[in-house]
Amino acid sequence: MADRLQTVFRHLGSGRPQQAISTIPVSAAAYQYSQPGCILSDEQRRFYDKNGFLVIKNLVSGDKIDKYKERFQKVCTGEVKIPGVIIMRDVAIAKSEFVPGEHAVTKIQDWMLDPVLFEYCCDPEILKYVEAFTGPDIAAMHTMIINKPPDPGLKTSRHPMHQDLHYFPFRPADRIVCSWTAMEKVDRSNGCLVVLPGSHTGELKQHDYPEWEGGVNKMYHGVRDYSPDHPRVHLEMEKGDTVFFHPILIHGSGMNRTKGFRKAISCHYASTQCHYIDVEGTTQENISDETLEIARKKFGGNIKISFKDVWRLRARLVKGQPGEIAE
Numbered sequence: 214m215a216d217r218l219q220t221v222f223r224h225l226g227s228g229r230p231q232q233a234i235s236t237i238p239v240s241a242a243a244y245q246y247s248q249p250g251c252i253l254s255d256e257q258r259r260f261y262d263k264n265g266f267l268v269i270k271n272l273v274s275g276d277k278i279d280k281y282k283e284r285f286q287k288v289c290t291g292e293v294k295i296p297g298v299i300i301m302r303d304v305a306i307a308k309s310e311f312v313p314g315e316h317a318v319t320k321i322q323d324w325m326l327d328p329v330l331f332e333y334c335c336d337p338e339i340l341k342y343v344e345a346f347t348g349p350d351i352a353a354m355h356t357m358i359i360n361k362p363p364d365p366g367l368k369t370s371r372h373p374m375h376q377d378l379h380y381f382p383f384r385p386a387d388r389i390v391c392s393w394t395a396m397e398k399v400d401r402s403n404g405c406l407v408v409l410p411g412s413h414t415g416e417l418k419q420h421d422y423p424e425w426e427g428g429v430n431k432m433y434h435g436v437r438d439y440s441p442d443h444p445r446v447h448l449e450m451e452k453g454d455t456v457f458f459h460p461i462l463i464h465g466s467g468m469n470r471t472k473g474f475r476k477a478i479s480c481h482y483a484s485t486q487c488h489y490i491d492v493e494g495t496t497q498e499n500i501s502d503e504t505l506e507i508a509r510k511k512f513g514g515n516i517k518i519s520f521k522d523v524w525r526l527r528a529r530l531v532k533g534q535p536g537e538i539a540e
């Protein structure tokens with residue numbers, strides 16, 4: 214590369230700048246999606262720029278994960294109550310019969326007020342990677358534990374291909390990142406993540422409920438013009454492995470063909486320098502309406518609340534300076 218640039222300079226008839234050009238590492242300004250001086254190696258920065266995700270092996274210890282798992286179980290049985298938490302039941306199970314404990318729960322969301330689970334979001338091992346994408350001022354925006362149930366035979370345990378940015382009324386997208394940690398071995402048998410490498414360089418697409426015969430879980434929107442021709446990568450991960458990915462990356466997860474509940478813990482982070490946007494008249498209007506419907510159920514029908522307010526309530530500063538999206 215440097216050689217090529219020198220050749221260009223020679224062609225331009227300029228002798229002197231050759232020296233300067235060849236001593237500037239070509240990489241210094243060449244990465245778009247991570248911060249200069251961050252923890253990532255050049256190779257990792259290059260990989261994320263190209264693919265929109267990066268897996269770090271064994272980032273979270275087994276002990277921590279066991280602690281989060283135990284806490285999750287207590288939330289499911291009702292032994293631990295977290296203010297504001299949303300407990301989503303699986304579409305197939307919710308419609309059949311009452312099942313106690315974690316076996317009816319497909320995910321818990323908004324546990325930012327639980328001191329035990331929130332340790333995941335504040336984990337310095339995770340934050341040093343998050344900072345590579347968001348910069349030093351970081352807010353935890355969205356918290357989830359996903360408990361993918363054994364598929365009842367209807368393929369309802371699948372998560373359709375989607376972009377997480379569809380759910381978020383804040384920007385810029387490049388200062389947002391998801392951290393997703395496998396709480397046990399995840400592979401194609403229990404429904405690992407499936408990503409479309411490089412799709413993070415595209416646009417935010419229109420999302421709708423997929424027309425799946427067996428049914429689709431609440432809020433599981435999929436990209437409308439999904440192209441089956443784009444190469445897919447299945448992210449098989451061990452307990453504690455963590456993937457960081459861009460909010461425009463198209464991803465989903467496969468069906469769980471095992472008898473166990475496949476567990477993962479995740480947090481979406483954003484730079485506190487991000488700003489809220491108005492989604493009226495955009496492709497995000499449908500998710501905004503649906504989110505507000507759930508918020509009204511949670512807080513009472515008469516409450517006046519906006520999509521931005523819902524996110525303001527979720528946002529918690531975890532590092533650095535506060536800003537517009539997290540005070």
Ligand SMILES: CC(C)CC(=O)SCCNC(=O)CCNC(=O)[C@H](O)C(C)(C)COP(=O)(O)OP(=O)(O)OC[C@H]1O[C@@H](n2cnc3c(N)ncnc32)[C@H](O)[C@@H]1OP(=O)(O)O
Pocket residue numbers: 371372373374401402404407421422423424434435436437438439465466467468469
């Ligand atoms: C309607 C409109 C308005 C809105 C929409 O369209 S939204 C819809 C968005 N579209 C989508 O999400 C469709 C894309 N879907 C997919 O890519 C997948 O269905 C996923 C969502 C990722 C779910 O994956 P899943 O159903 O589990 O399928 P997989 O990709 O895991 O498996 C597919 C085939 O692979 C096979 N397989 C499974 N495990 C292994 C293994 N260990 N080694 C080799 N092969 C394996 C598996 O048998 C399956 O084979 P087939 O059934 O395809 O023949």
Ligand SMILES: Nc1ncnc2c1ncn2[C@@H]1O[C@H](COP(=O)(O)OP(=O)(O)OP(=O)(O)O)[C@@H](O)[C@H]1O
Pocket residue numbers: 300301302303304305307430431507510
């Ligand atoms: N699988 C699902 N399909 C559709 N909506 C769901 C699903 N899981 C959760 N929800 C949404 O989450 C809300 C809370 O669900 P949950 O079953 O915990 O409480 P509830 O139905 O309001 O009360 P109850 O504790 O009496 O069941 C529901 O009102 C619904 O909007």
Ligand SMILES: O=C(O)CCC(=O)C(=O)O
Pocket residue numbers: 357359361372377406464465466477
């Ligand atoms: O753990 C999974 O199956 C993926 C969940 C996911 O992508 C999401 O909830 O946005």
Ligand SMILES: [Fe+2]
Pocket residue numbers: 375376377464
């Ligand atoms: Fe997602």
Ligand SMILES: [Mg+2]
Pocket residue numbers: none
């Ligand atoms: Mg209910």
